[in-house]
Amino acid sequence: MTPDRLRLLVPVMALVALLAGVFWMQPRAASYTGLNLLLNLAVPIALATIAQMLIMAVNDLDLSMGAFVSFVACVTATFLNDTPALGLLILAAAIAVYAGLGVIIHLRNLPSIVVTLGMSFVWTGLAVLILPAPGGSSPEWLRTLMTVKPPLAPMAIFASVLIAIVAHLIVMRSTLGVRIRALGGNERTVARSGTSIIATRAAAYALAAFFAVLAGMALVGLATSADANIALRYTLLSIAGVILGGGEFIGGRVSPIGAVIGALTLTLAGSFLSFLRISPDWQIGAQGAILILVLALRLLFNRLEARR
Amino acid sequence: MTRTILMASAALACLAGTGFADTSDKRIALSNNYAGNSWRQAMLESWAKVTGQAVTDGVVAAADAFTTAENQATEQAAQIQNMILQGYDAIVVNAASPTALNGAIKEACDAGIIVVSFDGIVDEPCAWRVAVDFEAMGKSQLDYLKTAMPDGGALLEIRGLAGVFVDDAISAGIHAGVEENPNFTIAGSVHGDWAQDVAQKAVAGILPSLPEIAAVVTQGGDGYGAAQAFAAAGRPTPIIIMGNRQDELKWWKEQKDANGYTTMSVSIAPGVSTLAFWVAQQILDGKDVPKDLTVPFLRIDQDTLEANLETTPEGGVANVEYSQEDAIQVIEAAK
Structure with missing residues (x-):
């Protein structure tokens, strides 16, 4: 088995174990509608996780992910619904801002954590300006897309597989993806190879913003309306998803398929604990325990890998 | 012989039926978004007290309370979808957001589940609202x-x-x-x-x-x-x-x-959660209930001060728990 495959083994095992646990406790979940109810809210989380993964691939961290997805959700529920052209323009501008952030972080050599933390307040502020009170409504086509009932498997499964494949093709197979990962791994090498580091970083940020925009839109499609705080949890969820899926804080080592699986695992962990009827006071702790368990397993695998 | 007794008791049950025999196999869940202040704590205590009694009396089969850990709409939406999977007949919800749960609530309604929101109400039209004016x-x-x-x-x-x-x-x-x-x-x-x-x-x-x-x-x-x-x-x-x-x-x-x-x-008395519970029970019982109900205020005057102070715990809020009759009154008032 290649090391990459081996890295994917732990998240897959965690997902299968949790899924088995959920089915065992709640047999009703093992059905078409059951799976959809269980996993449909994982779709926006998976998209946000891919976005975070792209940022982490260039050795940065985005602490504004939740705020940005909330902002996108607010734009989607208002402008994109009422005046689609203006809505698309705003979303495109937001992606451009992200690319600009990548440039600034690179040129000024700023820590990405500080810049994105600052930006999180900007995004939240804009979201509150757009939608001072919760409301708005999802564009009809988006709602239809997110509640579509395809044959064989529910939307949540199709969407997750599609996201994983597209992200895999972009990050692992395309030239840009290779450059992005190389940038996170060894900046100097990329510079010497004659590629513009600034352009690569900007592209990584723009691509991340694009996935985050999709996350916000998917969320509105599911929730039917928005709220300026709707996705604040996504910052930590997306980071946890990347790590769970085999990514690392040290740039360059990421796995798009793993990230999607990580997002699904986190969502399932929540349902699993709720079915177990664990008191809410302990739920965050229990979620943390699942994370630690998976990471410990991975460490063990890494050791085995190194010994061989 | 056994059959006659059975039939007789069935007839008796029909005669004595005050309306809650119909909901004795129904399960109601409370979806709560936050428990971090004295008002919410009192709300959960009232729920446990009143619904615990209702379960013991056989009015409903179960009335479980769930609170999300982080007061986030996306988390509560997932919680509500889990409740659908768990097969509850009604969900009583104090919502983190009036709009962001609409998708999950619609899923619940489509699955034939009664949704009653209170305090933090939701604007999805298929849900009932026990609102404060x-x-x-x-x-x-x-x-x-x-x-x-x-x-x-x-x-x-x-x-x-x-x-x-x-x-x-x-x-x-x-x-x-x-x-x-x-x-x-x-x-x-x-x-x-x-x-x-x-x-x-x-x-x-x-x-x-x-x-x-x-x-x-x-x-x-x-x-x-x-x-x-x-x-x-x-x-x-x-x-x-x-x-x-x-x-x-x-x-x-x-x-x-x-x-x-x-x-x-x-x-507003934190016990409003129990009013929402009885409203849900009445709907499950097949009663015709308007979608918008108004919570009565809890008002304390010069002459009722002592009595209320006595029953209010230190650091808490004056509370009152509602009964099935109260709920019926509120429903009638809204018609």
């Missing part, structure tokens, strides 16, 4: 003041947390009341954030710039702080409308015993 609550303060001091005077308004719709609604009610009674004027307005310490600081800050204040209109959780600020400034204590908090009632009682101080206190 906050504007009427604000206006009721002026109605009291009108009779307590017919000559009118200058008012100090203490508002809640800026940007929350409850604050806007109560304040709108107060201002509507002032408009109707022109001999009252609002001399100043501060934000007390529904907390005694914040209110005290805010009132102390604005007091030197104010004329003599006849009364303080409040939003609850701020009356005691206002009283402290007036005392510290050495100014005469005006009528301060209270908000059913234990420290407010205790201070009122002390003043009443010392100098015959009079005021009134109004707020």
Whole structure:
């Protein structure tokens, strides 16, 4: 088995174990509608996780992910619904801002954590300006897309597989993806190879913003309306998803398929604990325990890998 | 023989059926978004007490309470979808957001589940709403003041947390009341954030710039702080409308015993969760229930002060638990 495959083994095992646990406790979940109810809210989380993964691939961290997805959700529920052209323009501008952030972080050599933390307040502020009170409504086509009932498997499964494949093709197979990962791994090498580091970083940020925009839109499609705080949890969820899926804080080592699986695992962990009827006071702790368990397993695998 | 007994008892059950035999196999879940303050704690305790009794009596089969760990709409949406999977017949929800749960609530309705929202209500049309008329609550303060001091005077308004719709609604009610009674004027307005310490600081800050204040209109959780600020400034204590908090009632009682101080206190009882429970039970029972219901206020007056203070726990809020009859009354009133 290649090391990459081996890295994917732990998240897959965690997902299968949790899924088995959920089915065992709640047999009703093992059905078409059951799976959809269980996993449909994982779709926006998976998209946000891919976005975070792209940022982490260039050795940065985005602490504004939740705020940005909330902002996108607010734009989607208002402008994109009422005046689609203006809505698309705003979303495109937001992606451009992200690319600009990548440039600034690179040129000024700023820590990405500080810049994105600052930006999180900007995004939240804009979201509150757009939608001072919760409301708005999802564009009809988006709602239809997110509640579509395809044959064989529910939307949540199709969407997750599609996201994983597209992200895999972009990050692992395309030239840009290779450059992005190389940038996170060894900046100097990329510079010497004659590629513009600034352009690569900007592209990584723009691509991340694009996935985050999709996350916000998917969320509105599911929730039917928005709220300026709707996705604040996504910052930590997306980071946890990347790590769970085999990514690392040290740039360059990421796995798009793993990230999607990580997002699904986190969502399932929540349902699993709720079915177990664990008191809410302990739920965050229990979620943390699942994370630690998976990471410990991975460490063990890494050791085995190194010994061989 | 056995059959006749069975039939006889079945006939008896039909005769004796007061309406709740129909819901004895139904399961109701409470989806709560937050448990971090005394009001929510009292709300959960009331739920446990009343629904526990209902389960023991066989009115419903189960009434489980779930609280999300992080007060986030996306988390609560997932929680509601889990409840659908768990096969509950009705979901009573105190929502983190009036709109962001709509998708999950629609899923529940489509699965044939009754959804009743209260306190934090949702605007998905398929759900029932047990709502608080906050504007009427604000206006009721002026109605009291009108009779307590017919000559009118200058008012100090203490508002809640800026940007929350409850604050806007109560304040709108107060201002509507002032408009109707022109001999009252609002001399100043501060934000007390529904907390005694914040209110005290805010009132102390604005007091030197104010004329003599006849009364303080409040939003609850701020009356005691206002009283402290007036005392510290050495100014005469005006009528301060209270908000059913234990420290407010205790201070009122002390003043009443010392100098015959009079005021009134109004707020929403945390036990409103039990009202929502009975409403859900009535709907499951097949009763025709309007989608929008209004929660009665819990008002405390001079003569009911002692009784309420006695039953309010230290640091808590005056509470009342609702019965099935109360729910039927509220439903009838809305028709």
